[in-house]
Amino acid sequence: MFQRAQVKLGFQVLVAATLVATAALVGCGGGKPGAKSAKGGGAPLAIPGAPGPAEQLAVGGKSYADNCSTCHGDKGEGDAPSPAIIGNGALPEAPSKDAELRKAKFLTAQDVYDFTVKTMPKDGVGTVTADEMWAITAWTLKQNGVEWGTDPLGPTNAKTIKLRK
Numbered sequence: 001m002f003q004r005a006q007v008k009l010g011f012q013v014l015v016a017a018t019l020v021a022t023a024a025l026v027g028c029g030g031g032k033p034g035a036k037s038a039k040g041g042g043a044p045l046a047i048p049g050a051p052g053p054a055e056q057l058a059v060g061g062k063s064y065a066d067n068c069s070t071c072h073g074d075k076g077e078g079d080a081p082s083p084a085i086i087g088n089g090a091l092p093e094a095p096s097k098d099a100e101l102r103k104a105k106f107l108t109a110q111d112v113y114d115f116t117v118k119t120m121p122k123d124g125v126g127t128v129t130a131d132e133m134w135a136i137t138a139w140t141l142k143q144n145g146v147e148w149g150t151d152p153l154g155p156t157n158a159k160t161i162k163l164r165k
Contacts, residue, residue, distance in 0.1 A: 053138070056152040060139025063132045067121050076143060086143045091163060109146065110158035113137045 065074070073079055076086025081100070084090045091112065095102040101119045106112055117133050119125060128136070138153035141163070148161045 053150060053152050056135045057139050057142055059132065060135035060137070060142075063128065063136045064139055067124075067128055067132070068136065071122065076140065085140055090144055091140075093164065106163055108159055108163065109137060109141055109148070109153055109161035110155075112141065112163070113153075113158055 064076075068076075068085075071079070071082035072085050073082075076084060076090065078084030078090075083096075091106050093105050093107065095104070101122075102115055104111060104115060106115070113133065116137060117130075121127065134152070134154050137158075141153070141161075144163075146161065146163055148157060151157055153161070
């Protein structure tokens with residue numbers, strides 16, 4: 001138990017360091033990169049020397065825990081009425097016939113981001129920044145085995161990333 005707590009604390013320190021480094025990179029430019037609301041779709045961490053995919057995934061895991069796990073579960077397993085977003089049956093291509101919010105197909109990473117940014121978190125749409133929403137989307141897709149190159153997930157590559165082969 002103690003060792004697990006150390007690992008969790010180490011992860012939290014890594015995430016905090018990543019966030020501090022990002023803030024330092026932004027410097028006097030004010031705010032986070034893409035600091036407009038997620039609806040603005042600002043480029044994720046798109047500044048020279050900004051964190052890459054590994055850092056984006058670390059931020060995504062933390063942001064998922066903070067903003068999504070209450071409804072979708074700690075592991076993305078879902079809990080009625082919130083669907084599973086990680087694992088078997090997660091992110092199906094077509095929405096279910098009784099879907100309350102989702103009406104479009106999920107073919108690419110962009111489709112998932114577009115749906116999520118317009119509808120989530122359900123109790124606070126627009127409260128998650130574009131960078132955080134891209135990070136959450138990246139983390140969720142990575143948990144489902146979706147692969148893409150070495151660039152962070154964002155508006156420049158999301159349309160080309162297919163969810164299924």
